[in-house]
Amino acid sequence: MTEKWKLTDEHRAQIPAWNDRWIKIIMSCDPIDVDKTTVAMRNMYRVANLANPRVIYAPSAYVGLTMLAASASVDPASRPDTDDPFIQAIYDGSGNELVSGQRWTSEPFGNTPEEVIDNCVAMIKKLEPDRNKFRTVLSNWSSYYNGGSEWGSWASYLSFVRDVVKWTHPSIENYSYYEQAVLCGGPRYMAAHTCIICDRPVSRRINSDNQLHNETGPAIEWLCGAKVWYVGGVKVDEQIVMRPETQTIKQIEQENNSETKRVRIDRYGWMRYLQDSSAKVVDKRHNDRDNQDEVLYRLRDGQRRFVCVDPSTGRRYALGVPREIDTCQAAQNWLSSGLDDLTVHRS
């Protein structure tokens, strides 16, 4: 019988160092260890009473997804005579020939995740896959997916209880295979007979809060050529990072996500935005409760934007309010469904 475990002060004292160690694992851009990951996956299939899977290496989770869909939908007898590693991997699982630390080098598949997937799909279509099976796997990708090292937060909890708290349980041996796939591997797709193990990104840029962040280039780049762009943890596009001054007022105003809009305007420059959008000040005040300045603007098309600052984060927001709003207090009240004048605090 396994006893319940309790967290002591001694255990708690080890949490900060444990966190640091696991954040490094989660953020790792080291090449995956193909051999060790393959062994871990085969063991996981074994303890789940599943047949030994074909394990295929992919240079990224985007390429890996299309490989999974292809391997489930192409006719093995129709294998074309080619030395293209992508096609070989689909038919033969030739990724297994990689040795630890080696990365698949090939021409980039595209510059964005969408482009990579589109280009891979175009190549696979030439193999005449069963289109229904192919689409079904693609659209249900999340049911096959595990983030591997990127989902290391789960393993960090379980391993802490085993290694620091010293809790024992019969399931710990089986868990060790999962942990191994986190420590040595990246994202993966697991189907009944095929397991696609995907390489980690080649670079990942973060800020001091561990948020994806790069103001001078992509925040993540993969071997397949895909890149994504983030500022302060907010997903944006290349233009916002590399050429923010080329954004148009229309682009900014049509942005529906308030975080992305905030980043767009921050990158464009607030004063420039208000000037370029011909905004007029309708009302301004100092909000004593929040200790922040607030300004209500009327934009060129008559829309109203209420500019306020979050007192906790210091971030400035331009929130849309109805055209009939003509004071800052009325704006705050409208945003809060009439509750603002009943609230005693904001943080």
Add this chain to the structure above:
Amino acid sequence: MATVKVTKQRTGKKVAKPESLINDAPRMFDDSSLEVGTGAHQGDMIFMRICELPKGAKPRQSRQLAIGNTQGSRHVLITGEVYDVPAMQFETALQEAVSKYKPGKRVRISAALVGPVFTTAGGVAEVDHPEHGNHVFHGDMVIACVYQRNLDAEEREQRARD
């Protein structure tokens, strides 16, 4: 921790710009600081104190009070009990509380802005957030969560998301 960033004006005199006064310290509320019918903002969420748990309240699994996977949506109840309440009952309970504090004030909350309701357990409820100060409620309290709204670029009302 409350911090103040100080900037220098052209005169050379150091002044604190109002918008740079950052306050992300935890905030405690008790009977005297949060009466029934009053509330507090935590980012894009408003916590309103109501009289009692509505009858149709059902316990819910998720302790995250706002839907989503962005950092801004991580208002997480780390102490206390959380419930889902039908929108009509939610609005009625909120109206009752607001009328008690400010007789005659009408409250209309569209269903899309109705959040969960939580209660203190063992005298405490605490809502954690990675960026905004934690809100800690002491005593016997029932809190209704209302989402902030705004207009999108096409002037359609939507729940504010940060």
